[in-house]
Amino acid sequence: MKMPGRAPSSCLQLDYVRDTLFGPVAQSVECHAQLAALDLQGHPALRLHIHPPLPDKVERAHSVAFVWQGRRYRGVVRDRGKCGDGGLNLLLELQ
Numbered sequence: 001m002k003m004p005g006r007a008p009s010s011c012l013q014l015d016y017v018r019d020t021l022f023g024p025v026a027q028s029v030e031c032h033a034q035l036a037a038l039d040l041q042g043h044p045a046l047r048l049h050i051h052p053p054l055p056d057k058v059e060r061a062h063s064v065a066f067v068w069q070g071r072r073y074r075g076v077v078r079d080r081g082k083c084g085d086g087g088l089n090l091l092l093e094l095q
Helices: none
Strands: 010-020 023-040 043-050 061-068 071-082 088-094
Touching (some): 023 088, 061 088
Antiparallel strands (some): 010 023, 043 088, 061 071, 071 088
C-alpha cells in the first residue's frame, strides 16, 4: 500500500485490542509510525504506517487508539497490509 502525503515519522504510544480464543486482549506499546489522512466513503479515516520492529501481534488488532501531536485518535481497523520495508499499514475508520 502506497502512502502519499505521509506526515513525518514520530514515536507514539499505541493502544490496541485484538480478539483471542479467550476474549479481547488490550495491549499498549511504544512504536514509530506515520499518518496519512484519508476519506473512506465519506467517513474520516487514517492510514497508519507502523515501522519495524512491529509490536506483538499488532497485525491482528481490530481497534487502535493513540495521541498524535496532542490530539487523541481512535479507530476501527478496516484493512491491513504488510509493506516492503517490513512495516505494516492499517486503514483506520475514525470513531
